[in-house]
Amino acid sequence: xxxxxxxxxxxxxxxxxxxxxxxxxxxxxxxxxxxxxxxxxxxxxxxxxxxxxxxxxxxxxxxxxxxxxxxxxxxxxxxxxxxxxxxxxxxxxxxxxxxxxxxxxxxxxxxxxxxxxxxxxxxxxxxxxxxxxxxxxxxxxxxxxxxxxxxxxxxxxxxxxxxxxxxxxxxxxxxxxxxxxxxxxxxxxxxxxxxxxxxxxxxxxxxxxxxxxxxxxxxxxxxxxxxxxxxxxxxxxxxxxxxxxxxxxxxxxxxxxxxxxxxxxxxxxxxxxxxxxxxxxxxxxxxxxxxxxxxxxxxxxxxxxxxxxxxxxxxxxxxxxxxxxxxxxxxxxxxxxxxxxxxxxxxxxxxxxxxxxxxxxxxxxxxxxxxxxxxxxxxxxxxxxxxxxxxxxxxxxxxxxxxxxxxxxxxxxxxxxxxxxxxxxxxxxxxxxxxxxxxxxxxxxxxxxxxxxxxxxxxxxxxxxxxxxxxxxxxxxxxxxxxxxx
Ligand code: SAH
Ligand code: SF4
Ligand code: F3S
Numbered sequence: 001x002x003x004x005x006x007x008x009x010x011x012x013x014x015x016x017x018x019x020x021x022x023x024x025x026x027x028x029x030x031x032x033x034x035x036x037x038x039x040x041x042x043x044x045x046x047x048x049x050x051x052x053x054x055x056x057x058x059x060x061x062x063x064x065x066x067x068x069x070x071x072x073x074x075x076x077x078x079x080x081x082x083x084x085x086x087x088x089x090x091x092x093x094x095x096x097x098x099x100x101x102x103x104x105x106x107x108x109x110x111x112x113x114x115x116x117x118x119x120x121x122x123x124x125x126x127x128x129x130x131x132x133x134x135x136x137x138x139x140x141x142x143x144x145x146x147x148x149x150x151x152x153x154x155x156x157x158x159x160x161x162x163x164x165x166x167x168x169x170x171x172x173x174x175x176x177x178x179x180x181x182x183x184x185x186x187x188x189x190x191x192x193x194x195x196x197x198x199x200x201x202x203x204x205x206x207x208x209x210x211x212x213x214x215x216x217x218x219x220x221x222x223x224x225x226x227x228x229x230x231x232x233x234x235x236x237x238x239x240x241x242x243x244x245x246x247x248x249x250x251x252x253x254x255x256x257x258x259x260x261x262x263x264x265x266x267x268x269x270x271x272x273x274x275x276x277x278x279x280x281x282x283x284x285x286x287x288x289x290x291x292x293x294x295x296x297x298x299x300x301x302x303x304x305x306x307x308x309x310x311x312x313x314x315x316x317x318x319x320x321x322x323x324x325x326x327x328x329x330x331x332x333x334x335x336x337x338x339x340x341x342x343x344x345x346x347x348x349x350x351x352x353x354x355x356x357x358x359x360x361x362x363x364x365x366x367x368x369x370x371x372x373x374x375x376x377x378x379x380x381x382x383x384x385x386x387x388x389x390x391x392x393x394x395x396x397x398x399x400x401x402x403x404x405x406x407x408x409x410x411x412x413x414x415x416x417x418x419x420x421x422x423x424x425x426x427x428x429x430x431x432x433x434x435x436x437x438x439x440x441x442x443x444x445x446x447x448x449x450x451x452x453x454x455x456x457x458x459x460x461x462x463x464x465x466x467x468x469x470x471x472x473x474x475x476x477x478x479x480x481x482x483x484x485x486x
Contacts, residue, residue: 043080
């Protein structure tokens with residue numbers, strides 16, 4: 001994650017949160033007789049995690065995965081709507097798949113995820129470019145919908161649920177390195193950030209049964225995984241209280257009646273001191289000192305917080321409906337530094353050129369960055385999304401050139417800070433969890449330290465999933481380089 005990321009065309013880099021970069025499954029099934037499923041995911045980790053649930057549901061129906069769409073009977077695109085570019089990319093991909101379908105009419109093409117939810121049956125009925133449209137809360141219905149589509153009927157379900165968390169479904173790990181995995185702890189979002197389509201595509205916020213989360217973490221640990229990332233759009237509002245039977249179940253296991261995010265973190269951290277715990281995303285309005293103290297208490301809860309600011313200007317934050325102001329945000333950063341120290345990694349998301357943003361207000365974003373000195377940020381220019389509060393209430397009045405200019409300034413600033421922060425690590429020794437070979441050379445391995453920085457060092461018959469202490473002796477803005485010490 002320590003790459004500088006932007007959606008500026010000229011800086012278009014592939015990364016794990018760039019919605020325009022699809023990731024295909026790399027898990028090649030072995031059952032030649034089974035029907036083949038090809039699934040490609042776009043957008044945030046939540047979508048990637050959902051693709052693992054979808055695969056699990058369809059494997060139970062006798063499907064086996066393939067990493068080449070040419071071999072597939074069913075092609076699924078798990079899509080993202082966060083910015084316009086995300087949808088354009090998926091549409092291009094659908095055109096390609098439809099060419100294949102011309103030669104192989106028996107294949108089924110389906111759209112899942114946020115674009116399915118946003119456009120509903122439009123893709124099927126008006127545009128006729130897919131056979132199947134399934135929203136994020138309707139994946140249990142997939143076997144039935146695939147069958148319908150194959151029988152020439154309409155395979156559409158975009159029902160949004162208030163309860164669905166897929167708690168009982170054990171995800172099939174797709175592009176897995178066997179060391180790190182994601183666990184969804186909640187779904188949906190009840191915030192109404194005015195720029196954001198997620199509340200419309202993912203529905204109401206709901207938390208998942210904590211015991212099912214701990215069980216999933218324990219299963220992963222037993223299978224050799226050494227790091228889990230707890231996922232939610234706003235993990236700090238995680239809350240599990242519920243009907244009597246749930247309470248009774250929790251109490252029976254010595255767990256409090258209400259489980260908040262700090263409690264959940266602690267429960268997962270206790271699975272094993274050898275299991276690292278990360279989480280994303282924290283919302284500045286909700287992150288509590290209790291969470292920070294819990295992070296401090298457990299060595300295996302990684303000292304890294306993704307705390308998207310979006311803007312450094314209070315008026316813009318208000319228009320964005322983020323429900324905190326610049327001072328509040330700074331207070332939260334100060335709390336992180338006070339409780340967890342300077343070494344705790346902090347990253348952000350920034351939006352350049354939101355409606356009516358003045359040059360001065362943009363400067364406030366840059367000065368906030370100077371104050372925090374983020375290790376890393378995801379940076380975007382504002383893209384108006386149909387149906388959102390901002391689309392209804394404000395004019396998208398910042399010219400594209402200005403948006404791009406401001407974004408470039410934000411990116412340049414982040415580059416400087418990433419390098420500056422990484423330089424502070426030179427001479428220090430970090431515990432690193434090895435994830436595999438370095439992307440550049442098989443002579444080197446790579447892993448991350450607690451603050452989520454990628455560390456590269458010479459291989460010496462190390463195993464994936466092994467912890468080693470690495471002394472850093474060099475860096476770029478994106479990576480630390482070092483050597484293993486005793
Ligand atoms: N739940 C997370 C963010 C999910 S979306 C949070 O609240 O931080 C990921 C990021 O995409 C957002 O943080 C925001 O920076 C960006 N984003 C969302 N909508 C956008 C839009 N309409 N235009 C540009 N960027 C957007
Ligand atoms: Fe979107 Fe805001 Fe919810 Fe994040 S918290 S998903 S930005 S509405
Ligand atoms: Fe995109 Fe939906 Fe995630 S809009 S960012 S895939 S929640």
